[in-house]
Amino acid sequence: MILYEDTALVVLDKPAGLSSEDGVPAALRKLWGRPDAYVGVIHRLDTGVSGLMVYAKTPQAAAALSRQVTQSQQVYAEQDGRAESAAGTPDAPPFVKQYRALIAGGPDEKLPAEGVLRDYLFKDSRKGRVFPVSRPRKGVKEAVLEYRISASAPDGSASLADITLHTGRTHQIR
DSSP states (O other): OEEEEOSSEEEEEEOTTSOTTTHHHHHHHHHHTOTTOOOEEOSOOOTTOOEEEEEESSHHHHHHHHHHHHHHHHHHHHHHTSSOOOTTOOSSOSSOOEEEEEEESOOOSSSOSEEEEEEEEEEETTTTEEEEESSOOTTEEEEEEEEEEEEEOTTSSEEEEEEEESSOOTTOOO
8 A cells, every 4th residue: 555655756555475575566566557667675574574665766766765774774873883973974864664563572671671682693695594693703794773662461471562773684673
């Protein structure tokens, strides 16, 4: 379902079960009746996940949106102490990746009600999987996210977490 569209971009609610890299662009081209229409993928959601996504309708818009994603990652890297301040970095991230996730359990001594999580992820391209690892080494990238538990079941069996990605790692929300 398209929520916003202009000549440069389209914002839509991607349904679960549709690939953000192939399925959504194909569906947009069909909807527009233009099989050769440009659809620039700016970010991704797993096929089984639904949520708002932004797609570029021109190469220029794709480049501008990609710059915003890169600038946002620089802002967060500076805030997290992973990078030195750079001239020209915006004060706030221009492209924010926010998620809402249902998680098992609730806040406790291991997972406070809010915080920043840092993990190391290894992407095994041959197996097509991402694995958390305990320390940095070749091929490992740091993944950083900020979270806040916004609601919990009375029995503590599940909670709703609001998550903001500071890095853009594959399968970083675990």
